[in-house]
Amino acid sequence: MHPSRSFEPKNGFVKWFDQQLPILTVLHGALVAYPTPKNLNYWWSFGSLAGFMLAVQIVTGIILAMHYTPHVDYAFNSVEHIMRNVNYGWLIRYVHQNGASFFFIVVYIHIFRGLYYGSYKAPRELLWMLGLVIYLLMMATAFMGYVLPWGQMSFWAATVITNLFSAVPLVGDAIVTFLWGGFSVDNPTLNRFFSLHYVLPFVIAAVAILHIWALHIPGSNNPLGIEVKGPQDQIDFHPYHTAKDLFMLSVLLIVFMGVVFYAPNYLSHADNYIPADPLVTPAHITPDWYFLPFYAILRAVPDILFIEAKLAGVIAMFAAILLLFALPWLDKSPVRSGTFRPLFKQFYWLLVIDVIVLGFAGARPAEGAWLIAGQVGTVYYFVHFLVILPLLSRIEKTRPLPESISQSVLSKQASA
Amino acid sequence: MKKTATILASLVIATGLAAPALAASDKADPISPPGGWSFQGILGAHYDREAAQRGFQVYKEVCASCHGLNQVAFRTLEDIGFTEEEVKAIAADYFVPGDPDEFGDPTERPAIPADIKPDPYPNEEAAAFANNGAIPPDLSLIVKARAGGADYLYSLLTGYRDPTEEELAHMAEQGLAMPDTAYFNPYKAGQVIAMAPPLMEGIVEYAEGQPEATVEQMAYDVTTFLAWTAEPKLEERKEIGFRFMVLLFILCGLLFFSYRRVAKRVMDH
Numbered sequence: 005m006h007p008s009r010s011f012e013p014k015n016g017f018v019k020w021f022d023q024q025l026p027i028l029t030v031l032h033g034a035l036v037a038y039p040t041p042k043n044l045n046y047w048w049s050f051g052s053l054a055g056f057m058l059a060v061q062i063v064t065g066i067i068l069a070m071h072y073t074p075h076v077d078y079a080f081n082s083v084e085h086i087m088r089n090v091n092y093g094w095l096i097r098y099v100h101q102n103g104a105s106f107f108f109i110v111v112y113i114h115i116f117r118g119l120y121y122g123s124y125k126a127p128r129e130l131l132w133m134l135g136l137v138i139y140l141l142m143m144a145t146a147f148m149g150y151v152l153p154w155g156q157m158s159f160w161a162a163t164v165i166t167n168l169f170s171a172v173p174l175v176g177d178a179i180v181t182f183l184w185g186g187f188s189v190d191n192p193t194l195n196r197f198f199s200l201h202y203v204l205p206f207v208i209a210a211v212a213i214l215h216i217w218a219l220h221i222p223g224s225n226n227p228l229g230i231e232v233k234g235p236q237d238q239i240d241f242h243p244y245h246t247a248k249d250l251f252m253l254s255v256l257l258i259v260f261m262g263v264v265f266y267a268p269n270y271l272s273h274a275d276n277y278i279p280a281d282p283l284v285t286p287a288h289i290t291p292d293w294y295f296l297p298f299y300a301i302l303r304a305v306p307d308i309l310f311i312e313a314k315l316a317g318v319i320a321m322f323a324a325i326l327l328l329f330a331l332p333w334l335d336k337s338p339v340r341s342g343t344f345r346p347l348f349k350q351f352y353w354l355l356v357i358d359v360i361v362l363g364f365a366g367a368r369p370a371e372g373a374w375l376i377a378g379q380v381g382t383v384y385y386f387v388h389f390l391v392i393l394p395l396l397s398r399i400e401k402t403r404p405l406p407e408s409i410s411q412s413v414l415s416k417q418a419s420a
Numbered sequence: 421m422k423k424t425a426t427i428l429a430s431l432v433i434a435t436g437l438a439a440p441a442l443a444a445s446d447k448a449d450p451i452s453p454p455g456g457w458s459f460q461g462i463l464g465a466h467y468d469r470e471a472a473q474r475g476f477q478v479y480k481e482v483c484a485s486c487h488g489l490n491q492v493a494f495r496t497l498e499d500i501g502f503t504e505e506e507v508k509a510i511a512a513d514y515f516v517p518g519d520p521d522e523f524g525d526p527t528e529r530p531a532i533p534a535d536i537k538p539d540p541y542p543n544e545e546a547a548a549f550a551n552n553g554a555i556p557p558d559l560s561l562i563v564k565a566r567a568g569g570a571d572y573l574y575s576l577l578t579g580y581r582d583p584t585e586e587e588l589a590h591m592a593e594q595g596l597a598m599p600d601t602a603y604f605n606p607y608k609a610g611q612v613i614a615m616a617p618p619l620m621e622g623i624v625e626y627a628e629g630q631p632e633a634t635v636e637q638m639a640y641d642v643t644t645f646l647a648w649t650a651e652p653k654l655e656e657r658k659e660i661g662f663r664f665m666v667l668l669f670i671l672c673g674l675l676f677f678s679y680r681r682v683a684k685r686v687m688d689h
Binding site (some may be wrong): 042081084087088094095098239240243244247248250251253254255257258261262264265266268269274275277278287 | 672682
C-alpha cells in the first residue's frame with residue numbers, strides 16, 4: 005500500500021534531516037498516511053494494543069532488571085526487595101507480572117480475529133507466519149520470565165518444561181543437560197534464562213517491525229475479506245485509527261490496571277510466593293494460564309504404538325503450534341471472511357470453545373473427566389485444522405460477497 | 421547427578437498422571453472471620469492498626485519461637501502505627517552479627533531499626549531437628565503463599581479439633597493414620613499438620629483497653645499482621661489505584677467521544 009499522500013515537511017531542519025535519512029517519511033507512510041479499509045471494526049485495534057503491551061513489558065522489565073539479582077540465593081529476595089523497598093517497585097513489578105498475561109490476552113484476540121476473518125490467506129501468508137514467530141518468541145520469553153522470581157512454581161515449571169526435551173530419542177538427556185547448564189535446574193539455568201528473557205523481547209520487537217512491514221505491502225484485511233478497489237474504500241490511518249486505537253487503549257488499560265491495582269495475584273499461583281525448594285515438589289504444578297491449552301494437549305496423549313506417551317505428548321504439543329504455519333494452505337477457500345462462510349463460522353466457534361475447554365483441562369490434574377475432556381479437545385483441535393478446514397474449502401457454499409467495501413458501508417448507513 | 425525426585429515428578433506430570441494424593445476435596449473451605457477483613461475491598465481498604473500491633477505481639481510471643489520473618493525490617497513496623505521509639509526498643513531486644521572487632525573476631529550487637537529479626541534457628545537442619553522433621557516456614561509471605569490467603573490462615577489457626585469417627589474412617593480408607601507427632605486440622609491440605617495448636621486462651625495478655633485475647637481474637641490479629649507483612653504496600657496500591665481508575669474512566673469517555681467526532685468528520689466527506 006502506497007501512502008495516500010507524501011510527507012512534506014515545512015520546517016527547514018526537518019526537511020534537511022529527512023532528505024539525508026528519510027525515517028520520518030517512512031513513519032509518516034506507516035502511521036499517518038497508511039491507507040486502511042474503511043470498514044475495520046474494533047477487533048482490528050488489537051494489533052496496536054499488542055505493540056503497546058510489548059512496550060510496557062520492555063520498559064517495566066528494564067527497570068526491574070536494575071533491581072533484580074539473577075542468583076538462586078538472592079533472586080527471590082530481590083523480587084521482595086523490589087516489592088518493599090524500591091520506589092513504586094510494587095507497581096512496576098505487578099504491571100510487569102500481569103502485563104505478560106494481558107499481552108497474551110491481546111495477542112490471542114488478535115490471532116482469533118485473524119482466524120475468523122481469514123487474514124492468513126494470500127497475499128498475507130508471510131504476515132501470518134511472522135505473527136506466529138512472534139507468538140513462539142512470546143511463549144519462550146514468558147516461560148523464562150516465570151522462572152526468574154525463583155519461587156516454587158518457577159523452579160518446578162522450569163524443571164517440568166525443560167525435562168520435556170529428554171523425550172527426544174537418543175540425545176534427549178544431552179539436550180536437557182545443555183539447557184540446564186548442569187545436571188539439574190540450578191544457578192546456571194537461572195542465569196541463562198535471565199539473559200535470554202532480557203534479549204528476546206528485542207527480537208520480538210524486530211520481528212514485529214517485519215510483521216508491520218509485511219502488513220503494509222498488501223494492506224490490512226477487513227471484516228468483509230474483499231479487496232480494496234480504490235481510494236473510496238479507504239481511509240488514512242491518522243487521525244481515524246489513531247483516535248480509535250487510543251480509545252481502545254483506554255479500555256484495555258481499565259481492565260489491565262483494574263487487575264494490577266485490585267487483584268494483582270489473581271492470575272498467578274500462590275505457591276510462587278514460596279521460595280524454590282528442589283526437595284519439595286508442589287502437589288500440583290501448573291503453568292500460567294496462557295499455556296494451559298497446550299499443557300492439556302501435552303498430557304492428553306497416551307502411548308501410541310512404539311512411541312511412549314511423553315514423547316507423543318511433546319510431539320503433539322509442538323505440532324499444535326507448528327500446524328498453524330501451514331494454515332494458509334490447509335484452508336483453501338477463496339472467501340476470506342467467516343461472515344460469508346456459514347459452515348466455517350460454526351466450526352470456528354467450536355474451535356474457540358475447544359481451546360477454552362483445553363485450557364480448563366490443562367488447569368486440572370490429568371485424571372477422570374478432565375483427562376477425557378483434554379483428549380477429546382486435542383482430537384478436535386487437530387481434526388479442525390487437518391480435516392474440517394480442507395474439507396470445508398471444497399464443499400462449503402459461501403454466501404455472495406458484496407461488490408465493494410464502500411458499497412457495503414453505504415448500504416449499512418442507508419439501512420441504519 | 422540427577423535428582424530422582426525431579427525426574428520422577430516431571431515424568432508423572434508430563435505423562436498426565438499427576439499425583440491426586442492431596443486432592444482439593446481433602447480439605448475444608450476456609451471461613452472468614454465475622455465482619456471480614458479491614459484490608460478487603462476497593463474503598464478505604466486498610467490494615468486495622470490496633471489489630472496489626474496486637475498481631476505483632478502474638479507473633480513475637482508465640483509464633484516467633486519457631487517461625488522467621490525474614491523479609492520484614494524493624495523500621496517498617498512504623499507503617500502499622502508503632503512510633504520510632506517503640507521500633508527502636510523492639511529492635512534492641514534482638515542481637516545480630518556486628519562488624520569484626522580489632523582482632524578480627526566476630527561480634528554481636530543489638531539490632532537497629534534497619535535490621536531484620538534474626539531467624540529462630542541457625543539453619544534448616546536445626547529447624548527440622550527441633551520440630552520432628554518439619555521445617556516451620558517463614559511467615560513474611562505466608563498469607564500470599566497459601567490459596568485462600570488471610571481466610572485460610574485464620575481458619576487454620578482457629579480450626580484445630582479432634583477428627584470425627586467418619587473422618588478417621590475416611591483417612592483409614594486412604595491408608596492414612598493420625599501420626600503421634602501431628603495434629604488434625606480440617607483446613608490443611610491432607611488434614612494433618614505438624615504444628616501443635618499454637619493459640620490458646622491466656623497465652624498472650626493484651627494491654628489494657630484492648631479486647632480479650634481469645635483464640636479467635638488472636639487469630640484475627642496475627643492474620644492481620646501477617647497480611648501486612650505479605651503485602652505492605654496494599655493501602656498505597658488501592659488508594660493510588662482508585663484515583664488512577666477514576667481518571668482512566670474519564671479519559672476513556674473523552675477518547676470515545678473524540679473518536680466518534682473524528683470518525684464523523686473523516687467518514688462523511
